Amino acid sequence: MEQTYDNIVTSLLCILEPRPLNQLGMPNYCRSILTVLAQIKQRLQLIETYYADELKYWEIGEEF
Secondary structure, eight states: OHHHHHHHHHHHHGGGSOOOSSGGGHHHHHHHHHHHHHHHHHHHHHHHHHHHHHHHHHTOOOOO
């Protein structure tokens, strides 16, 4: 779990890169941010499904 958290934090650090000073670099900059956010969303969904499966295993029956 800690490794997943570290991966997400490291990915989010890519978003903190300064934006380009000219308009020509903005499309690539926006694409890179959207790519990072999509990867983080996938990781969070994997975590959610993992814990949902664990809840079923322990028969708690609670949902997120």
